[in-house]
Amino acid sequence: MTSSHPGQPADPHGPRPEGEGTRGRAERRRERIRRDIQAARTGRKLIPTWLMALVLGLFLAGWLYLIITK
Structure with missing residues (x-):
């Protein structure tokens, strides 16, 4: 198992494009609101x-x- 940060599990989906994680989090927050x-x-x-x-x-x-x- 290879990870970019020690102690962190590797992302099974591979690297994400920059900003995608933030965009998903913001959309989930908007939906919850x-x-x-x-x-x-x-x-x-x-x-x-x-x-x-x-x-x-x-x-x-x-x-x-x-x-x-x-």
Whole structure:
């Protein structure tokens, strides 16, 4: 088994043209991002955003009320 770097296994497919490995990695990353975005778009939302905002607003209003009345 011959390799260009000690301790590294030889590439069974032979040498790759320069930049091919990077291009493949970038394409896999883009595909993963596309898949994640699509999953986020079709994902089921358990709590509507407006309800989360309302709860946060009530929490902050209660906190301010405690600070002002003490």
